[in-house]
Amino acid sequence: MATNWYHYASPVTFYPLAGRLAPWFAAIAALLAAAGLWIGFGLAPTDATQGEAYRIIYIHVPTAWMAMFVYLVMAFWSALALAFNTRLSAMMAQALAPTGALMAALALWTGAFWGRPTWGTYWAWDARMTSTLILLFLYLGVIALRSAIDDPRRADRACAVLTLVGAVNVPIIYFSVRWWNTLHQGASVSLTAAPKMASLMLSGMLVMSFAAWAWCIAAALWRVRAIILERERGSAWVATLPGMGRSAGVPGQGPKGLRSPPPSRCATRVSD
Amino acid sequence: MNEFFAMGGYGWYVWMSYGACAVAVVAEVVALRARHRRAFADAKAAGVEPAPERMETAR
Numbered sequence: 001m002a003t004n005w006y007h008y009a010s011p012v013t014f015y016p017l018a019g020r021l022a023p024w025f026a027a028i029a030a031l032l033a034a035a036g037l038w039i040g041f042g043l044a045p046t047d048a049t050q051g052e053a054y055r056i057i058y059i060h061v062p063t064a065w066m067a068m069f070v071y072l073v074m075a076f077w078s079a080l081a082l083a084f085n086t087r088l089s090a091m092m093a094q095a096l097a098p099t100g101a102l103m104a105a106l107a108l109w110t111g112a113f114w115g116r117p118t119w120g121t122y123w124a125w126d127a128r129m130t131s132t133l134i135l136l137f138l139y140l141g142v143i144a145l146r147s148a149i150d151d152p153r154r155a156d157r158a159c160a161v162l163t164l165v166g167a168v169n170v171p172i173i174y175f176s177v178r179w180w181n182t183l184h185q186g187a188s189v190s191l192t193a194a195p196k197m198a199s200l201m202l203s204g205m206l207v208m209s210f211a212a213w214a215w216c217i218a219a220a221l222w223r224v225r226a227i228i229l230e231r232e233r234g235s236a237w238v239a240t241l242p243g244m245g246r247s248a249g250v251p252g253q254g255p256k257g258l259r260s261p262p263p264s265r266c267a268t269r270v271s272d
Numbered sequence: 273m274n275e276f277f278a279m280g281g282y283g284w285y286v287w288m289s290y291g292a293c294a295v296a297v298v299a300e301v302v303a304l305r306a307r308h309r310r311a312f313a314d315a316k317a318a319g320v321e322p323a324p325e326r327m328e329t330a331r
Contacts, residue, residue, distance in 0.1 A: 041276075052280035056289045063293070102296055110289040117285050215297065222304045229311035234321035244316050 011088050011228045012237045018221040018228075025218035032211035039204035047201075056114040058204050062212035064107035067135055068170050070100035070216055074142075075167040078160035088224075090156035091231065093163060094146060095224035099216050101139035108132055119183055127176040128184040131169060138166040152231055 008014050040058035047054035074096040081090035111129065112122040123129065142159050149155035172179075177186045232238050279286045 046280065051282060053282035053285055055279070055286055059289055059293050099300070102300060106293055106296055109292050113285040113289045117282055219300055219304060222308065226304070226308040226311040229308070229315045233311070233315040234318045236320050238315050239318075239320045241315075243312070 009086060009088055011091065011232055014088055015225055015228045015241075018225050022218050022221040022225070025214045025221065029211050029214035029218055032207055032214060036204055036207035036211055039200060039207060044200040044204050050118055053114065053117040054201075056110055057201070058208045060107060060110040060114055061205050062209040063103045063110060064132070065209055066212045066216050067100060067104035067107045067132065068173055069213075070096050070103055071135060071138070071163075071167065071170055074100060075163050075170075078163040081156055082160045082164070087156075087231075088228075090153075090160065091224050091227045092220070093160065094156075095220045095227055096216075097139055097142050097146075097159075098223065099219045101136060101143065103212070103216065104132060104136035104139055108136060115183075124183045126183040127180040128173060128182050131173040131176050134169055135166075135173060138162075138169060141166075 008017055036058060040055060044055075046052055074093050077089045077093040077096070080086060081093060108129070111132075115124070116122045142162055145162055146155045146159050149158055176182060177184055229238060238244070277283055277287070
């Protein structure tokens, strides 16, 4: 019972698959977010030094992680698109950019509102914050570059190159707190508190991270469906999708009272 | 309950963070729904046409 994954490498087969998967990932994201918020706000205790302000961690760290991770996934699909010239890979990269930009913007926003009460400033030109801002600009740059090029296949290649060049920024963000003396704290998954407190805080943060992960997958799948329709519009398989008012030549599936012509003669649209 | 929303005096910072994320997720859902609906309607209006992009990729 080996699954042939190449079967889903075509937009024709991936479109319905993404439609089936997206609601599940959205539901998983909602459940995990509810559980994570319950752990973070209901169970986890107040931080000894930061008070209640630390609770921003449950949204700041997941969005910051996803901002970096989504970029790496986008770079992966871009590399595949460049190497194999596959349509769906480029569409996946295209679908990830807005969600990644959103995650980067939220990481910066929540970081600002965490920095103000703890560091006394909303913003500092510190290595981690600056490199995360560059990440947001890279996302926005990829989106802008695509909208500036009319030919989608040329846009695919240009965006893939920009994405891969910009990928060098991700390790810079990650190691920035080690390479430079930053205002931003170092990686502190282990908070210096009693073991039970730390484990509750950590589990709340991890559950919220998985929620953000599931949400990014759901959003990307949903968006890639729209992108497939936008780019495959006019093709025969899109015209025979359910709801398009045209059957695939199977009797009984056409619009009521209308006999669909055989598929080979579908040169013109049947009015509905 | 008020105590919960006050967040020990940090309510403004905590709820501005979570509020922005809630707004962002809702906005993304709305945008995704609208984009898919528009793409579907456009595809429906287009019907079957010889697309240059597809002919190029068929090589």
